Amino acid sequence: EVQLVESGGGLVKPGGSLRLSCAASGFTFSSYSMNWVRQAPGKGLEWVSSISSSSSYIYYADSVKGRFTISRDNAKNSLYLQMNSLRAEDTAVYYCAREGTGRRGFDLWGRGTLVTVSS
Amino acid sequence: AIRMTQSPSSFSASTGDRVTITCRASQGISSYLAWYQQKPGKAPKLLIYAASTLQSGVPSRFSGSGSGTDFTLTISCLQSEDFATYYCQQYYSYPPYTFGQGTKLEIK
Numbered sequence: 001e002v003q004l005v006e007s008g009g010g011l012v013k014p015g016g017s018l019r020l021s022c023a024a025s026g027f028t029f030s031s032y033s034m035n036w037v038r039q040a041p042g043k044g045l046e047w048v049s050s051i052s053s054s055s056s057y058i059y060y061a062d063s064v065k066g067r068f069t070i071s072r073d074n075a076k077n078s079l080y081l082q083m084n085s086l087r088a089e090d091t092a093v094y095y096c097a098r099e100g101t102g103r104r105g106f107d108l109w110g111r112g113t114l115v116t117v118s119s
Numbered sequence: 120a121i122r123m124t125q126s127p128s129s130f131s132a133s134t135g136d137r138v139t140i141t142c143r144a145s146q147g148i149s150s151y152l153a154w155y156q157q158k159p160g161k162a163p164k165l166l167i168y169a170a171s172t173l174q175s176g177v178p179s180r181f182s183g184s185g186s187g188t189d190f191t192l193t194i195s196c197l198q199s200e201d202f203a204t205y206y207c208q209q210y211y212s213y214p215p216y217t218f219g220q221g222t223k224l225e226i227k
Contacts, residue, residue: 059214105153109162
């Protein structure tokens with residue numbers, strides 16, 4: 001089955017760190033650019049970061065630049081998001097999303113993992 | 120960053136209705152626009168990409184149009200399962216990819 005499964009979310013104090021993982025299966029993970037998108041409670045979608053298939057190109061939203069690091073391990077079919085210096089406003093459901101081949105939007109999403117930053 | 124503005128933010132409709140949601144980009148994005156549907160507690164689902172191309176498996180009652188700065192998503196005959204929140208997204212110029220604020224479609 002073609003799917004993405006996120007893990008690693010939880011409750012963390014302000015200033016703390018968390019590492020999210022996204023396990024891919026059912027497709028050739030190494031052929032796709034991947035993204036993290038988040039959604040704060042009751043709010044809309046916010047793109048967080050993207051990484052190209054070979055990790056050559058990496059981009060971040062200004063809101064997380066310098067605090068979050070995206071990476072991938074194509075041998076393990078896995079995507080990661082290392083989140084440091086967490087703030088209350090980082091509280092959200094974090095989704096990993098596959099970028100469709102040939103610039104077709106984000107065609108596959110995981111179910112998301114909830115990150116709560118609170119003291 | 121390119122700003123995406125959807126209208127309306129929410130509205131009510133009945134099953135069988137034809138509904139249209141609009142999305143406007145703050146600058147031209149050619150046809151690099153996607154539409155997503157999101158139901159409560161679920162991940163977004165890609166409906167349309169390249170402004171008007173239906174994603175595989177999406178019912179034909181969904182259609183998209185537009186290019187440049189103005190785009191529309193139309194649902195020709197609302198079904199009960201279509202009540203959800205819809206988002207547009209530009210992928211012409213990034214970073215950042217930007218989403219519209221969402222349009223919540225509710226049952227009248």
